[in-house]
Amino acid sequence: MAGVAGAAVDLVAEEVVVAAAGVAAAATAVVGVAAAVEVVVGGARVVATRPPAAAGDRPSTPRNVTWIGPGTCCSARFLWYRVPAMRGPGPIQRAVAHLAVYAIALSMLAPFAWMVLTSLKTDQEVLSGTASALPSGPPWRWRWQNYTDALVGARLGEYYLNSLVAAVLTTILAGFHNALAGFAFAKMRFRGRRVIFAVTIATMMMPVQVCFIFAYLIAGRLGFIDNMQALVVPFLASGFGIFYMRQAVSLVPDSLLDAGRIDGMTDFELFWTLVRPTVWPAISALAIFTFVGSWNSFFWPLIVIDSAGRKTLPLGVAELATGRLVLSWPTRMAAATLITLPLIIVFMVFQRAFVRGIALTGVKE
Amino acid sequence: MRPRRSTLAGAVLAVLTAAVVLWPAADAVTGERTLLFTVWGMPFEDLLFRDRYARGFEAAHPGVRVNYQRYADDIIMKYNAWHARGRGADVMRLRITDYHGMAARGMLRRLDMADDGTTRLTDDELAAIPRHLVSLLWTDGPQGHGVYALPQDNAPYGLFYNARIIREHNRLHPDRPVETPSGAWTWDDLRRAARQLTRKDARGNVEIRGIDFAVWSWPFLTFFAQAGGTLWTPDGSDCLIDSPAGVEALEFMRAMSREDGSFIPQLSGYLSGTGPDVLFARGRTALFLDGSWRIADFDRNAPDLEYAVVPLPRGPERLGGRAAVVSGCVLWAVSANAAHPEDGISMVRWLTRAEQAIDYWDTLRVAPPANLSAIGSEAFRSTRGILKDPSDPALGYEVAPMPRERFESRAAWIIQTITPDPLTGTVPAFVPVGRFQTELEEEIVRMLNEYLNESNTKPAHEVLGRAARNVRAIMRRGESDGRIP
Numbered sequence: 023m024a025g026v027a028g029a030a031v032d033l034v035a036e037e038v039v040v041a042a043a044g045v046a047a048a049a050t051a052v053v054g055v056a057a058a059v060e061v062v063v064g065g066a067r068v069v070a071t072r073p074p075a076a077a078g079d080r081p082s083t084p085r086n087v088t089w090i091g092p093g094t095c096c097s098a099r100f101l102w103y104r105v106p107a108m109r110g111p112g113p114i115q116r117a118v119a120h121l122a123v124y125a126i127a128l129s130m131l132a133p134f135a136w137m138v139l140t141s142l143k144t145d146q147e148v149l150s151g152t153a154s155a156l157p158s159g160p161p162w163r164w165r166w167q168n169y170t171d172a173l174v175g176a177r178l179g180e181y182y183l184n185s186l187v188a189a190v191l192t193t194i195l196a197g198f199h200n201a202l203a204g205f206a207f208a209k210m211r212f213r214g215r216r217v218i219f220a221v222t223i224a225t226m227m228m229p230v231q232v233c234f235i236f237a238y239l240i241a242g243r244l245g246f247i248d249n250m251q252a253l254v255v256p257f258l259a260s261g262f263g264i265f266y267m268r269q270a271v272s273l274v275p276d277s278l279l280d281a282g283r284i285d286g287m288t289d290f291e292l293f294w295t296l297v298r299p300t301v302w303p304a305i306s307a308l309a310i311f312t313f314v315g316s317w318n319s320f321f322w323p324l325i326v327i328d329s330a331g332r333k334t335l336p337l338g339v340a341e342l343a344t345g346r347l348v349l350s351w352p353t354r355m356a357a358a359t360l361i362t363l364p365l366i367i368v369f370m371v372f373q374r375a376f377v378r379g380i381a382l383t384g385v386k387e
Numbered sequence: 388m389r390p391r392r393s394t395l396a397g398a399v400l401a402v403l404t405a406a407v408v409l410w411p412a413a414d415a416v417t418g419e420r421t422l423l424f425t426v427w428g429m430p431f432e433d434l435l436f437r438d439r440y441a442r443g444f445e446a447a448h449p450g451v452r453v454n455y456q457r458y459a460d461d462i463i464m465k466y467n468a469w470h471a472r473g474r475g476a477d478v479m480r481l482r483i484t485d486y487h488g489m490a491a492r493g494m495l496r497r498l499d500m501a502d503d504g505t506t507r508l509t510d511d512e513l514a515a516i517p518r519h520l521v522s523l524l525w526t527d528g529p530q531g532h533g534v535y536a537l538p539q540d541n542a543p544y545g546l547f548y549n550a551r552i553i554r555e556h557n558r559l560h561p562d563r564p565v566e567t568p569s570g571a572w573t574w575d576d577l578r579r580a581a582r583q584l585t586r587k588d589a590r591g592n593v594e595i596r597g598i599d600f601a602v603w604s605w606p607f608l609t610f611f612a613q614a615g616g617t618l619w620t621p622d623g624s625d626c627l628i629d630s631p632a633g634v635e636a637l638e639f640m641r642a643m644s645r646e647d648g649s650f651i652p653q654l655s656g657y658l659s660g661t662g663p664d665v666l667f668a669r670g671r672t673a674l675f676l677d678g679s680w681r682i683a684d685f686d687r688n689a690p691d692l693e694y695a696v697v698p699l700p701r702g703p704e705r706l707g708g709r710a711a712v713v714s715g716c717v718l719w720a721v722s723a724n725a726a727h728p729e730d731g732i733s734m735v736r737w738l739t740r741a742e743q744a745i746d747y748w749d750t751l752r753v754a755p756p757a758n759l760s761a762i763g764s765e766a767f768r769s770t771r772g773i774l775k776d777p778s779d780p781a782l783g784y785e786v787a788p789m790p791r792e793r794f795e796s797r798a799a800w801i802i803q804t805i806t807p808d809p810l811t812g813t814v815p816a817f818v819p820v821g822r823f824q825t826e827l828e829e830e831i832v833r834m835l836n837e838y839l840n841e842s843n844t845k846p847a848h849e850v851l852g853r854a855a856r857n858v859r860a861i862m863r864r865g866e867s868d869g870r871i872p
Binding site for chain 2: 145146148149167171175176177191194195198199234235238239242249250251254255258290291293294295321324325328329330337340341343
């Protein structure tokens with residue numbers, strides 16, 4: 023809580039009654055911001071405290087915490103630092119700031135608007151020197167046929183399905199495997215852990231183009247050529263994903279896991295019951311990265327997919343841009359709109375978790 | 388005892404992972420005589436490659452099936468990957484810039500001679516290939532010095548002009564008219580016309596560009612050749628762009644830009660559909676240098692554009708007035724790893740016959756076929772194009788047709804580019820190739836971006852010298868990996 027640093031602060035108490043497991047999670051969540059957490063279980067009082075942060079200090083883990091098993095009701099009392107109220111900007115400043123923000127946002131939307139509007143024009147309109155931003159005529163006379171041309175004529179509808187299946191499968195399975203591996207590297211002690219992790223990190227340093235022939239040869243030996251496995255299996259775990267999840271899981275206090283172990287949980291139960299909900303924002307952020315990566319992937323599918331019926335969307339869009347002969351910008355823009363749409367939807371759905379995930383992994387315990 | 392939720396979730400995900408990894412792969416299309424036929428192109432090009440070529444070969448050769456596969460532009464990466472796994476297409480389409488390297492690396496099968504030493508290609512087949520392409524086909528490979536691919540087309544650069552702009556200029560300035568461009572023009576004619584046709588408004592902003600072209604390697608290579616330059620030493624061991632011809636070419640381009648103000652270079656390389664071609668299509672450019680592939684594009688997207696194409700101008704008279712036209716070429720080849728090489732070779736020869744060459748021109752009209760009898764035939768003088776939807780002609784054309792009456796303005800110039808020049812006796816068209824051609828052309832683009840930049844003060848010989856040094860450095864590095872024998 024950077025705003026606290028160096029400011030005159032006092033403490034405010036907030037008392038809540040939660041289930042014990044909730045206390046554990048809540049305490050974990052407030053470690054970074056609360057001055058203290060006081061848990062009362064069956065009349066016994068346990069207090070975790072942290073001194074006010076000085077400028078530049080990082081939050082520390084509360085000490086003197088006794089964790090309690092699930093099913094026990096208790097009350098928790100959080101003592102918060104009260105931050106002196108700051109004077110907000112005046113109405114004019116706010117209006118100017120809002121205008122600036124909207125202007126920047128609009129400038130970023132402009133290419134998307136151009137893409138969508140061009141996708142509804144005729145070829146002649148696009149090249150006409152007198153063309154306006156909008157397609158000519160009322161909306162029902164715009165050339166919606168371009169979308170049919172892209173989906174049916176260029177088989178993008180078929181490729182859409184292939185891309186969707188590959189991206190969803192990769193996202194679910196990679197999220198699971200990366201989180202599991204991150205948990206192992208962050209919280210389990212085993213021989214060679216550092217070396218294996220270093221090797222995992224090293225894979226991030228190599229661009230895919232460097233090793234694609236070797237990857238292709240291995241995929242060929244395993245039979246992962248020209249099928250769905252070719253698009254999914256090589257990405258079931260990644261150096262970046264494991265590193266990212268290891269950073270997220272390392273923020274989970276060991277004491278939380280110790281409490282789980284006392285409760286008799288297995289390692290997988292610790293991961294599933296305690297770690298997974300805690301690092302969910304990071305998993306969501308990684309899911310977005312993975313989905314976008316799989317959805318936009320061009321180079322690997324180009325190499326491993328041979329048959330037309332198994333191609334993915336980026337390959338189909340690339341075909342629309344192939345050659346220097348006849349180009350249909352409206353059809354290409356329709357294809358670009360179709361390929362962009364799912365990414366926008368995924369980002370909007372996971373937006374909040376994505377931002378939290380980024381923020382979470384940027385903070386160390 | 389009920390299993391815990393975490394155990395169930397873990398089991399489901401483990402089973403899903405196992406299913407994805409272990410799911411049996413469906414067999415690809417195979418058969419005793421199924422040929423793998425690979426091309427790059429856009430979806431509508433299936434109408435030629437799949438419907439006419441693949442199905443046509445099957446019809447002509449009972450018992451043979453053709454597994455047609457179309458990819459995007461980056462098909463060379465696929466060829467490389469396949470070769471690494473010991474597989475390859477029975478018939479493959481490739482660019483001439485990739486050809487010599489692929490042959491040298493043992494990726495292609497020799498076509499002109501069988502393993503037992505018997506000759507395969509007939510004299511008639513070789514005689515049908517335009518003269519400037521024949522010498523390029525002979526290259527070194529594991530099966531010796533021979534022909535490892537046959538050409539499909541020959542795409543030349545030309546001079547496009549907007550007839551309406553010239554007519555309007557001549558109406559407004561009868562005292563200094565601009566002649567209709569022709570293959571007899573020299574650099575001086577081109578520069579003068581571009582200067583005259585440039586139109587500015589009252590504030591000095593350019594309304595009509597006198598001349599325009601994409602700033603990439605081909606225009607430079609054209610002017611360089613017209614000034615008498617040769618790119619490589621005969622053995623290919625050195626690059627010669629820093630010769631006086633290079634200086635002439637660069638200074639000619641900059642003179643049109645800086646002294647005349649008729650050329651405003653867009654320093655962004657070759658842009659398709661967003662570069663100078665759009666300004667020409669919109670009637671904002673009088674003279675435009677580009678390839679034969681633009682013509683069908685303009686005919687479809689700018690039907691009201693009144694334009695024609697003529698051969699590129701000759702070099703300056705003081706340098707001999709040499710005619711030179713840079714061209715590209717696409718080839719048919721058989722992979723060294725082809726499953727059915729003899730059938731593949733048979734199909735390549737079938738594809739390069741006049742009938743198939745005419746089909747190519749009739750449908751796509753990208754570039755003239757590399758078959759002299761096809762170019763000389765009446766069928767070359769008009770094309771039918773491709774309808775967007777054959778069941779509904781009202782939807783218009785994917786590739787515009789070329790009626791007979793448009794032959795003179797659209798395609799007659801192509802014949803001149805492959806006909807020996809009466810002045811020199813040599814064919815103007817040339818295809819720039821070399822072991823390090825790609826690297827050289829990348830250096831040329833960098834050099835042009837620097838030299839034609841408004842703020843540049845460096846002389847031509849200096850930027851040329853650096854480009855040549857860079858190419859030589861790349862060549863020296865290439866020696867170590869065996870790219871120079």
